[in-house]
Amino acid sequence: MVIHNAHQPIHIVHKDHVLDAVIRNSEVIGEAANKLSPELINNNPDVPWRDDWH
Template sequence: MKDDKAYLEHIIEAIDTIEGYIAGMDYEAFKNNKMAVDAVIRELAVVGEAANNLSQEFVEKNPGLPFRDAIDMRNFLIHEYFGINIRLVWETAKDDLPELKKFIEKIS
């Protein structure tokens, strides 16, 4: 469980970083800012990698957390770079990550 705490901290840190990158942006500004898009994609990969390293015991005890979604997103971002849907990246950053952050903070 000690390692799980560290991985959860990495996830929170990556989400905080993403929130900073996109603060004050709308979708149009985001999609036209290659640096922001690339930076958010990198941090989403961190979220997925950290989620992938959580213990099976922790995942089973917290079925409400979308760990599989985070891992699948990471795999897609890393292996299908040229097929990335920028709208999906934006929606994940704006809609899904804040909810994940709240859930992790609640259980930590």
């Protein structure tokens, strides 16, 4: 990688932190989605639930 100015390394680190945060948030959402109760799913038939979620 060629660094063109002193601000570039900070920008790259910031991008990595944002990407890490997005990945972690996706993991948390996925874990929560796997714990949905059958009652919640059954009480919300308008939501297009995937079969493998329940």
